Amino acid sequence: MERHVLVIGAGQAGLAAGYHLRRAGMAFTIVDAARRVGDSWRRRYDGLTLFTPRQFSALPGMELPGNREGYPDRDEFADYLEAYAVRSNLPILLEREVVRLIKADGGFEANFPQGETLRASDVIVATGAFQRPxxxxxxxxxxxxxxxxxxxxxxxxxxxxxxxxxxxxxxxxxxxxxxxxxxxxxxxxxxxxxxxxxxERILGKSIWWWLRLTGVLKAPASSFIGRKLKETDAFPxxxxxxxxxxxxxxxxxxxxxxxxxxxxxxxxxxxxxxxxxxxATGYRDDTSWLDMAEAKTADGGFVHAAGISRVKGLYFVGRPWQRNRASALIMGAGEDAALIVQSIISTAPSRSSETGDRTELERPRCP
Known part of the structure; x- marks a missing residue:
């Protein structure tokens, strides 16, 4: 099977994965159930604003316009994601909800409600942490x-x-x-x-500036600092x-x-x-579509170590505490995605896909 990566989800995690896959010259497709990129944000409450300032709310390769110290609102950030997808020239299929993902022929097969299928050698699950309230x-x-x-x-x-x-x-x-x-x-x-x-600010600087400077955001979940951050779940x-x-x-x-x-x-x-x-009691994962018992816990959660599944070829980006506190933040999506893409590259039997040729496997037809 030729190397082709399927990214499930076109939110910030999926787009960051796409950015690094593009830079690596790998063939890939991003699929999302929404009608527009950014709709997962547009569906949230009207008054929502991010709790990270614009300077810490951007994806790799594209700044978020506006006052760097200010907080983007829901629609602003949704539109930013849409613009990011266009500027990065990412291959995205919208209105494609994966209803079943199985292992097939040494890779994976994704099934869609329209009866279409898409086969891939590797899969990055980037469905986010806000799935079912x-x-x-x-x-x-x-x-x-x-x-x-x-x-x-x-x-x-x-x-x-x-x-x-x-x-x-x-x-x-x-x-x-x-x-x-x-x-x-x-x-x-x-x-x-x-x-x-x-x-919110210390000595005129955003608290996020200090947390990043001191390395707190990169503290692993298993570290003393990481455990304390998880216990308190603090925010500005x-x-x-x-x-x-x-x-x-x-x-x-x-x-x-x-x-x-x-x-x-x-x-x-x-x-x-x-x-x-x-x-406002949190969310749970919807993993019903992932038809691989070894990829899930007994109660249906995702199983991974720093974004790498025990199922060969299956990866995650955008999971809470995937590596550290930053993993669930927009500022952490790019770095986590880069590491996952590097992991995919390191397992490649050859570098033939680095030419950038889009040889997709049984790609669904666009309407």
């Missing part, structure tokens, strides 16, 4: 009169009916959504583990500390432990009447 079992106890949304289905406060809003999950998205909803309704924010927020304050939220009139409550129709119960035994719940 997590909704705990307690959700069913709120009853039918409580509107329930997730970070995937919440768009803006106009969706929310009159009455108290409970945001469950105090990560960056949960805190942002709580602030948005407070503009129209009373809001409670249910917290979880102790959360440490980092100062940007006016989202508990004290700042309380000044806005948001009520900070402890962990949600129970519910009954129209009412929430918290770990301090206090209760509150609720009209809307917005779940």
């Amino acid at each position: 997590l909704v705990p079992r307690v959700a069913r106890d709120f009853g039918t009169d409580v509107l329930q949304l997730t970070t995937e289905t919440f768009r803006n406060p106009m969706q929310v009916p009159d009455g108290p809003v409970l945001v469950v999950g105090d990560g960056a998205s949960g805190r942002d959504i709580a602030v948005e909803c407070r503009s129209t309704q009373p809001v409670l924010l249910a917290t979880g583990k102790p959360r440490r927020l980092l100062p 304050d940007r006016g989202r500390s508990n004290a700042a939220l309380e000044q806005r009139g948001i009520r900070i409550v402890p962990r949600l432990v129970g519910a009954e129709p129209g009412r929430a119960r918290f770990s301090d035994s206090d209760t509150a009447e609720i009209r809307t719940v917005i779940w």
Whole structure:
């Protein structure tokens, strides 16, 4: 089988992989289920902004235009990804959702809903960490009169009916959504583990500048620093500390432990009447399409070591803590992708594909 790489996902991780595959002269195809590059960002809530400034939110080879110290919003970054794909001349097939990936003839075969198939010698999974929102079992106890949304289905406060809003999950998205909803309704924010927020700037420099300078972002997950970062899951304050939220009139409550129709119960035994719940409790992977038991854990998660699967020829880019804290950030996608592409090159039996010829294997027909 000639060397041809299939990249699944045209988000920042998949585009970074494409950039390095192009530089290496390898034949490859990127597929994505969306109609446009960047749509995974356009589907998120209206007020979303990245928590890394523009200078730390760019992919290799192309700066993100605008104030380097400012934070890009959802649509700005989605449009940047689309422009990046064009500028990098990446071979992308859109509206191609991989519904099954199997091993076949010494490589892999991807199946699409249209009945098409694509064969590849190597596969890079770049589907991202935001696939299926997590909704705990307690959700069913709120009853039918409580509107329930997730970070995937919440768009803006106009969706929310009159009455108290409970945001469950105090990560960056949960805190942002709580602030948005407070503009129209009373809001409670249910917290979880102790959360440490980092100062946005130190001595006039972005906290990300300092974290990169000191090497903290590159600390392996197994290191002391890496373990501490994972435990705290810290992110910049940007006016989202508990004290700042309380000044806005948001009520900070402890962990949600129970519910009954129209009412929430918290770990301090206090209760509150609720009209809307917005779940900001994280995401889980959707691996149902990956038809390789050895590539997954017993509960369906991806198995890899620094992005390299135990299935020969299968790789990952953009996984949380793939190598370090930067792996799940846009600033880390390029470096992780470069290492994975280098790993693919190092396993090549020959360098014949480096001419850049696009000899794709059973490539699906474009409409």
